[in-house]
Amino acid sequence: MSGTEDAAQLVEVGSGIHAWVQPDGSWWLNNAGAITTPSGQLVVDTCATETRARRFLDALSTATGRAPKLAVNTHQHGDHTYGNSLLPAGTVLIGQENMREGLRTDPIIDGCPPFWSPVPDWGDVQRRLPDITVTDALTVHLGDRRVELRHPGGPAHTTGDLVAWVPDERVLFTGDLVFAGLTPLVFMGSVSGALAAVDWLAEFGPRVVVPGHGPILTGDDIARVLDEHRRYYRLILRTGAAGIENGLSPLEAARAVDLGEFAGWADAERLVLNLHRFYADHHGSELDLIAAFSDALNYNGGPLPTHV
Template structure:
């Protein structure tokens, strides 16, 4: 883990992309201190906090959750007495996951993987370094419905709602004077994106909006620091996958068979290329047009299909 200054008083907390859950976060040493996303468990969030306290041991006023996924929110409990800002959809989905005790389920998967389908093994391996046993999901307490501008010691900080794209409650955070943008999981850098909720169109629109903001440095949700080139690459990826998925949808192939037939080319070099199945599956749901964007889907089944796709490629 590294806390890197990318502009005056603006820091990116970067983790090596080892698969599911290895996200990036940030810290702004202005406006009494702002953290952008917490990490997947308490241990790693504490490690980030220790790095931040070397810069400023006293200043953390606000936490921003860019969306609801656990790797961006499950460290919130360390900041229960602070202002935690998120979109209303982020809170909705966190409430549902808290009711399901998702941290407990994943902890069981790590400790007792034999209880889960064989196809879950690769996913469990990727999250095995985390410890969810002491996670107490802490919900945001400042809920927004759209955009919000903060003033941080006179510098503007814009929280912009761009969802549903990667997830229902996607926020990006733009610092226009510093020319820095924290994208949450709207941007995956050198790693395969993952479509949970949301729509293809909204994700494309979010990428176009980021391009129009002209940041010089982007802190992606996953992967190394990047710039607008990564935005173009990700946009091209989505347009390519959507087009290929439509072709195989029209031919009557299943999402898994379509994924096996898609030739990824250079995208095959991105980490987590088997996540293709999630993106194809979401495209198929849009083509069918019979369910809303937020209709539930079987996550375990898709993870298992990702394993089958990975196995197919290895043959």
């Protein structure tokens, strides 16, 4: 068992509300969680590998004595979805419409390309798609407890993001709309949309934020991290606009920018991926995933590190 795997822990962040936190939160190391009441349990996301997903679900079962009646994926990426097939067969899975289609066509579950080192081994997982899809919003009732599943209204981290909001405890599972202390990633969404989503998240007025990656946030740390996201996305917008004006490629623009306060964040090469998204949106073209990741590896000086 790796050190990061051993450090994963289940934390109760509200009455019957648990977060599964996997340090260090970098590539493929996500957070997940669950809301449990006497009437049922809703799991929020799974994990990338068979081993990690089983450890999460076993810890949740031990802590709550329940099996999930429902589950939701906050978006399509494999660190939040590949473990879906380890949920009980009777668990009803929910996702945003675009998320379902994204996972349906995702080739990485069938064999991870050598963009990362070491190349992740997913284990015995199969593609399991949502049974129910949401466009904008859906409310799940676990007895007297409401869990609101909400879409930010446009592309942000991806085109199919959902948050899970528990209003009576003011706990917000943001999925990858928030990376706490790590470089955000929006190459499958929108830079401007991700920036707009930060204000949308703040409007919930959460007491606890469970980010998609990184530590749980409470108190003043919530506003601090949201402000960091605003500044980072504005840096991407400025860098992308200047790069296009000066005839630079996304990789050249990335190499020219001073990351400043963000230089110490893990996965800094996501700057290149985010700039590829900005350029694609500016030109009205499809993002070339192979070219984007090839540039990210070039910027990084080799394959991207992961501890999954």
